[in-house]
Amino acid sequence: MRITVDEFRDRVARCTRLMEEERFDALVAYGSRVTYGSVRYLTGYEPWLAPEEWAFAVLTPGHGAGLSLLSNSPWDFWEFNRTQATWVSDVTVGSKWVEQIAARLPRTAQRVGLGGWAGFPARVLDGLRERFPHAEFVDATALIHKLRAIKSSAEIALLRRAGELGDLGAAALYESARPGATEREVVAQIDGAMMRGGTEQMAYWTILGSGRKTIASCFLPTDRVLEEGDLVQLDCGPMVDGYKADFSRVVIVGKERPAATVRLVETVAEVHERCAAKLRAGVRCSEIARTGLDVIERRGYTRENLFRSANYPDMVFMAHGIGLENPDPPGMLTLTNDAVLEEGMCINLEPILLDQQVGGARIETSFAVTSGDPVRLSDAPIRPWLASAT
Numbered sequence: 001m002r003i004t005v006d007e008f009r010d011r012v013a014r015c016t017r018l019m020e021e022e023r024f025d026a027l028v029a030y031g032s033r034v035t036y037g038s039v040r041y042l043t044g045y046e047p048w049l050a051p052e053e054w055a056f057a058v059l060t061p062g063h064g065a066g067l068s069l070l071s072n073s074p075w076d077f078w079e080f081n082r083t084q085a086t087w088v089s090d091v092t093v094g095s096k097w098v099e100q101i102a103a104r105l106p107r108t109a110q111r112v113g114l115g116g117w118a119g120f121p122a123r124v125l126d127g128l129r130e131r132f133p134h135a136e137f138v139d140a141t142a143l144i145h146k147l148r149a150i151k152s153s154a155e156i157a158l159l160r161r162a163g164e165l166g167d168l169g170a171a172a173l174y175e176s177a178r179p180g181a182t183e184r185e186v187v188a189q190i191d192g193a194m195m196r197g198g199t200e201q202m203a204y205w206t207i208l209g210s211g212r213k214t215i216a217s218c219f220l221p222t223d224r225v226l227e228e229g230d231l232v233q234l235d236c237g238p239m240v241d242g243y244k245a246d247f248s249r250v251v252i253v254g255k256e257r258p259a260a261t262v263r264l265v266e267t268v269a270e271v272h273e274r275c276a277a278k279l280r281a282g283v284r285c286s287e288i289a290r291t292g293l294d295v296i297e298r299r300g301y302t303r304e305n306l307f308r309s310a311n312y313p314d315m316v317f318m319a320h321g322i323g324l325e326n327p328d329p330p331g332m333l334t335l336t337n338d339a340v341l342e343e344g345m346c347i348n349l350e351p352i353l354l355d356q357q358v359g360g361a362r363i364e365t366s367f368a369v370t371s372g373d374p375v376r377l378s379d380a381p382i383r384p385w386l387a388s389a390t
């Protein structure tokens with residue numbers, strides 16, 4: 001836990017001020033492996049082993065302990081490791097969620113904010129409503145996201161460390177993605193490098209694939225043997241104290257350089273460079289997306305070649321916020337997101353381009369936004385196909 005106790009206290013103080021502005025008497029944040037970020041932001045802890053492990057941070061300014069952490073993960077709260085897990089003193093291990101949360105809420109509470117609303121357990125919310133029939137329980141996820149939008153120097157340092165782990169993964173990719181190797185063998189080298197480098201765990205299973213299947217954007221490695229001229233795509237998630245790298249690089253195997261493959265990866269590389277040059281405080285998210293789209297269309301591709309979400313088929317995605325969540329504020333950088341970038345935000349540039357005959361390619365790097373040029377948080381080259389062809 002590299003965030004200091006003083007910084008955690010400052011987070012709680014800022015959260016308390018926002019709660020006063022929005023008239024919340026209490027805040028209950030929910031966390032799990034599926035709904036993550038908010039509990040860890042306040043307490044330094046979130047469950048990590050299985051989805052059925054939950055945690056709640058209960059913030060009640062001026063009442064009781066002030067901040068409490070509830071969890072049903074017993075392995076993190078022994079005498080020898082409890083202080084490594086959280087700075088919070090009021091910790092309860094168990095799963096009587098309604099009783100434990102209700103005991104900490106003010107009996108006169110009229111308005112209670114809930115963080116992690118989308119995944120907040122229905123049975124816990126129903127139980128709290130029964131205990132507090134006159135209270136209003138409201139989605140307060142946006143309040144916590146507002147707190148987390150601007151990263152401190154300590155947070156940026158953690159993201160930089162995560163980016164360095166991504167660099168180790170890239171180096172392993174560039175070395176091991178050779179003709180005759182299998183996708184699984186390459187992933188074993190990548191994951192081993194990041195684990196040896198110090199990742200606490202992977203934010204998600206390492207995505208790696210080769211050939212035309214990369215059109216799917218997300219895929220698991222298989223026993224497929226790499227061939228000359230194959231496109232190989234990596235997307236990995238090393239993590240340090242909950243802060244995620246979400247890092248991607250693409251390579252071409254061997255010495256062959258098929259023209260259509262080179263065109264695809266060079267276009268993605270140029271989009272990455274042009275968008276990075278535009279990334280600074282005061283710029284709208286939609287401007288970053290427009291910059292990338294202009295490059296893609298100038299090089300002869302269309303919107304049909306972009307990554308298309310089933311939920312947002314026309315979003316023209318180029319990047320996203322990164323931090324404790326993926327995405328963190330300001331969310332997805334798309335043509336429809338007019339949020340303004342601010343100094344201290346951290347952004348993952350991630351242009352994704354698809355060609356039905358070749359596959360999919362993306363290059364993803366984290367940057368810290370400043371009033372001038374952005375600070376790059378990882379250093380791996382984005383055009384490895386140039387060096388490996390010689």
